[in-house]
Amino acid sequence: MSMPPSSVDSAFSATPLRDASRWHPAEYAFWVLPVLAYFVFGENLSLLSQIAIAALFCLSLDLILGYAGIVSLGHAAFFGVGAYAAGLLAKHGWGDPLLGLAAAAAIAAAAGFVTSFLVLRGSDLTRLMVTLGVAVMLYEGANKATAFTGGVDGLQGVEVKPILGMFSFDLYGKTAYWYSLAVLFVMFWLARRLVHSPFGLSLRGIRQNVGRMPAIGAPVNGRLVAVYTIGAAYAGVAGGLLTQTTQFVSLDVLSFSRSAELLLILVLGGTGRLYGALIGTMVFMTAHHFLSGINPQYWQFWLGAALVLVVLFARDGIMGLLQKLGTRWTKPA
Amino acid sequence: MTVVFDGIASGLLLFLISVGLSVTLGLMNFVNLAHGSFAMLGGYICVILLNRHGMPFLAALPIVTLASALAGVVLERTLYRRLYGASHLDQVLFSIGLVFMSISTAHYFFGAQQQPLQLPPMLSGQFNLPGVDIGVYRLFLIVVGLSIAVALQWMITSTRFGAQLRAAVDNPRAARGLGIDVDRVFVLTFALGSALAGLGGALGVEMLGLDPEFPVKYIVYFLIVVAVGGSGNIKGSLYASLIIGICDVAGKYYVPQIGAFVIYAVMVVTLIFRPQGLFGRSAAK
Amino acid sequence: MSAVLETRNLSKRFGGFFASNDVSLSVEQGARHALIGPNGAGKTTLINLLTGFLEPSSGDVFLKGDNVTRLAQHQRVKRGLVRTFQINRLFAEMTVLESVTLSVCERLGLGWKLWRPVGAHTAAIDEAAELLATLRLLDVAHRQTRSLAYGRQRMIEIALALAARPQVLLLDEPAAGVPTDESRELFETIAQLPREMTILLIEHDMDLVFRFADRISVLVGGALLTEGVPDVIAKDPRVREVYLGEPLDD
Numbered sequence: 037m038s039m040p041p042s043s044v045d046s047a048f049s050a051t052p053l054r055d056a057s058r059w060h061p062a063e064y065a066f067w068v069l070p071v072l073a074y075f076v077f078g079e080n081l082s083l084l085s086q087i088a089i090a091a092l093f094c095l096s097l098d099l100i101l102g103y104a105g106i107v108s109l110g111h112a113a114f115f116g117v118g119a120y121a122a123g124l125l126a127k128h129g130w131g132d133p134l135l136g137l138a139a140a141a142a143i144a145a146a147a148g149f150v151t152s153f154l155v156l157r158g159s160d161l162t163r164l165m166v167t168l169g170v171a172v173m174l175y176e177g178a179n180k181a182t183a184f185t186g187g188v189d190g191l192q193g194v195e196v197k198p199i200l201g202m203f204s205f206d207l208y209g210k211t212a213y214w215y216s217l218a219v220l221f222v223m224f225w226l227a228r229r230l231v232h233s234p235f236g237l238s239l240r241g242i243r244q245n246v247g248r249m250p251a252i253g254a255p256v257n258g259r260l261v262a263v264y265t266i267g268a269a270y271a272g273v274a275g276g277l278l279t280q281t282t283q284f285v286s287l288d289v290l291s292f293s294r295s296a297e298l299l300l301i302l303v304l305g306g307t308g309r310l311y312g313a314l315i316g317t318m319v320f321m322t323a324h325h326f327l328s329g330i331n332p333q334y335w336q337f338w339l340g341a342a343l344v345l346v347v348l349f350a351r352d353g354i355m356g357l358l359q360k361l362g363t364r365w366t367k368p369a
Numbered sequence: 370m371t372v373v374f375d376g377i378a379s380g381l382l383l384f385l386i387s388v389g390l391s392v393t394l395g396l397m398n399f400v401n402l403a404h405g406s407f408a409m410l411g412g413y414i415c416v417i418l419l420n421r422h423g424m425p426f427l428a429a430l431p432i433v434t435l436a437s438a439l440a441g442v443v444l445e446r447t448l449y450r451r452l453y454g455a456s457h458l459d460q461v462l463f464s465i466g467l468v469f470m471s472i473s474t475a476h477y478f479f480g481a482q483q484q485p486l487q488l489p490p491m492l493s494g495q496f497n498l499p500g501v502d503i504g505v506y507r508l509f510l511i512v513v514g515l516s517i518a519v520a521l522q523w524m525i526t527s528t529r530f531g532a533q534l535r536a537a538v539d540n541p542r543a544a545r546g547l548g549i550d551v552d553r554v555f556v557l558t559f560a561l562g563s564a565l566a567g568l569g570g571a572l573g574v575e576m577l578g579l580d581p582e583f584p585v586k587y588i589v590y591f592l593i594v595v596a597v598g599g600s601g602n603i604k605g606s607l608y609a610s611l612i613i614g615i616c617d618v619a620g621k622y623y624v625p626q627i628g629a630f631v632i633y634a635v636m637v638v639t640l641i642f643r644p645q646g647l648f649g650r651s652a653a654k
Numbered sequence: 655m656s657a658v659l660e661t662r663n664l665s666k667r668f669g670g671f672f673a674s675n676d677v678s679l680s681v682e683q684g685a686r687h688a689l690i691g692p693n694g695a696g697k698t699t700l701i702n703l704l705t706g707f708l709e710p711s712s713g714d715v716f717l718k719g720d721n722v723t724r725l726a727q728h729q730r731v732k733r734g735l736v737r738t739f740q741i742n743r744l745f746a747e748m749t750v751l752e753s754v755t756l757s758v759c760e761r762l763g764l765g766w767k768l769w770r771p772v773g774a775h776t777a778a779i780d781e782a783a784e785l786l787a788t789l790r791l792l793d794v795a796h797r798q799t800r801s802l803a804y805g806r807q808r809m810i811e812i813a814l815a816l817a818a819r820p821q822v823l824l825l826d827e828p829a830a831g832v833p834t835d836e837s838r839e840l841f842e843t844i845a846q847l848p849r850e851m852t853i854l855l856i857e858h859d860m861d862l863v864f865r866f867a868d869r870i871s872v873l874v875g876g877a878l879l880t881e882g883v884p885d886v887i888a889k890d891p892r893v894r895e896v897y898l899g900e901p902l903d904d
Contacts, residue, residue: 343462
């Protein structure tokens with residue numbers, strides 16, 4: 037550690053900022069959960085895999101919305117691009133999963149990079165409509181390009197090879213679960229590094245006061261293009277994972293409701309916090325699984341009601357509530 | 370020619386439904402994605418009145434309109450007004466929540482199936498002019514749509530309420546300063562927008578169909594009208610609706626393989642090059 | 655002495671209205687230059703034009719002899735032209751240390767670093783802490799910006815600019831809205847900035863202007879009315895006319 041500079045009071049400590057990126061004990065505990073879940077809910081592995089994939093997708097939106105403040109109603113576009121990329125690749129003989137994910141990430145990133153220029157300018161509303169427009173265009177395109185995508189019937193014949201040539205996907209979904217979880221963890225870890233880096237700090241700066249950033253020498257557009265591209269790549273990986281673990285691509289990967297639902301999950305969980313995306317997904321998917329089993333319409337009704345209530349009363353989502361509880365616990369007064 | 374005629378009819382229908390969305394956006398700066406839910410409400414009320422109570426179609430329309438307006442007032446007073454100052458993202462989430470609730474409510478009461486609507490004999494059928502087949506109902510839509518467009522335009526330009534509305538759209542704070550009861554303008558406008566959406570929903574059962582997914586299925590179209598027409602702009606909405614109606618019908622007729630793609634592309638391109646809409650006022654304030 | 659910041663025939667039109675009208679201004683190296691004028695005279699517009707916040711309708715801006723008219727805001731900041739805002743533009747949810755570190759990171763070109771956490775860039779943090787110490791903000795370094803009193807926030811507004819190490823600093827009413835006693839303190843801090851830093855200041859308080867500035871430009875209706883050393887400006891009848899009713903040092 038370097039000595040504090042002379043003019044700085046020796047009583048001052050920069051430790052809170054220096055150590056901001058350290059892993060909190062609660063984080064270690066959190067990542068034990070999915071491992072435990074494997075043993076406790078072993079009969080529900082496909083649901084667990086779905087949760088991991090959705091969490092990764094949600095993470096991707098959190099990067100662009102929660103950190104950089106870009107609102108999107110069409111994030112499923114990149115999820116779908118990744119899903120089709122991995123699916124088509126596997127269908128045509130390139131079934132290596134990791135290669136498939138890399139391709140899904142690359143193609144989604146390219147799509148993100150190109151469309152990022154459309155969301156640079158304009159208000160939130162313009163961004164909402166442009167992202168929505170891009171997504172519905174892709175949906176319509178995939179719907180009509182039946183020779184390529186299978187249209188509404190979905191893309192069949194996706195054959196995925198064993199991971200690293202060793203672990204083949206089994207009927208019980210064990211491999212699929214560990215695979216999804218491992219990818220999620222690695223991607224999360226990378227995202228965590230990113231948000232704590234100076235780049236991540238500049239994204240928060242953009243969200244909190246976009247007008248100040250150029251005045252401290254930050255190229256706002258460049259940063260937005262970068263994070264939008266990264267977010268798209270993340271979504272592409274999530275889409276690719278879904279394809280590989282289900283060996284099928286349905287047109288629904290590009291649908292408006294997927295984008296809208298994603299936004300909703302993130303807001304329920306809490307934006308601008310990586311764990312908000314993860315916990316939001318866990319809560320949402322679990323609730324969805326059990327409640328929609330009872331009656332899908334009721335589920336949608338209460339989901340809508342929950343959304344209205346969250347917007348009106350609990351804008352920080354589940355993570356916001358947890359943090360409030362946390363500070364109350366640690367500081368009993 | 371028939372394509373153009375049908376396009377105009379569906380364009381005017383689109384206009385009726387989406388003009389309210391455009392005005393709420395322009396006036397209250399509120400993104401109401403649940404606008405389609407009001408149209409759906411109108412559609413269902415109409416179906417109930419006709420099929421269960423045997424009311425004639427034309428008599429049902431005013432009731433539908435009033436009921437939708439009432440629903441608009443109630444929701445505006447209880448929920449919407451709380452979010453006038455909120456971010457667009459919050460408004461979008463909130464209204465998506467309402468959409469979900471309306472969809473499941475519709476499911477609960479009416480089931481997932483399309484609702485049948487028997488048009489009165491005087492409005493069905495078609496007659497042929499040289500070069501164009503004219504559906505009577507479509508003609509009816511055009512007449513109703515155009516009359517309402519003209520009436521709205523008159524109301525905006527020539528009545529006291531219209532003047533207040535324009536003042537409030539231009540600058541709500543200044544309007545308040547001038548002693549205009551902006552709150553009242555808001556609620557009346559919201560009611561009017563909901564009423565027209567409800568009416569449009571009822572008139573649209575025949576052409577657009579009616580099932581619980583209605584608010585989601587057509588929301589993109591409503592947004593396109595706003596994007597192309599410019600928010601808060603009645604004439605703009607009319608032109609945009611007509612263009613979109615004609616393009617959509619023609620597109621589906623002549624090049625069915627690309628479907629609605631053209632319309633979406635028009636929206637995105639417009640948003641990029643003219644974010645204030647094709648017919649919007651210039652962005653300078 | 656040479657002009658470090660210069661405009662030639664700079665104009666900005668909004669429709670038929672000239673917010674800046676043919677302004678040719680020259681700010682000398684190391685100057686304490688004040689820009690005064692009645693409300694709506696186009697002072698902030700001029701700052702916006704200088705920093706690239708607005709694009710001029712015609713005319714050019716020169717920084718250290720280079721034409722920077724076409725450069726984006728952040729590129730001008732990189733060349734040493736930094737501003738503050740009349741209405742605070744802060745990062746409300748960051749701690750004070752975080753926001754100043756952000757500004758330091760951008761100056762050091764770390765903004766594209768995606769890997770090492772901010773906390774590992776100790777040089778940037780130390781520099782930010784040092785700056786906070788100079789501005790007597792160190793005691794609130796770990797407080798959230800939005801939780802601070804307005805006077806403190808106004809100081810952070812300046813800290814963010816200083817962290818960019820300006821060669822030319824444009825201060826747009828730095829004491830706007832700050833209670834009088836705190837505004838004295840604020841100006842003391844500004845007065846202690848290194849002499850090699852050139853400062854262009856917009857300020858309404860004439861006492862402060864005449865105490866602080868060694869050169870004054872008067873802007874009226876978007877155009878430059880006159881320019882000179884404070885004594886000359888104070889005696890200029892045209893300036894007195896513009897400021898009729900406003901107290902001028904006799």
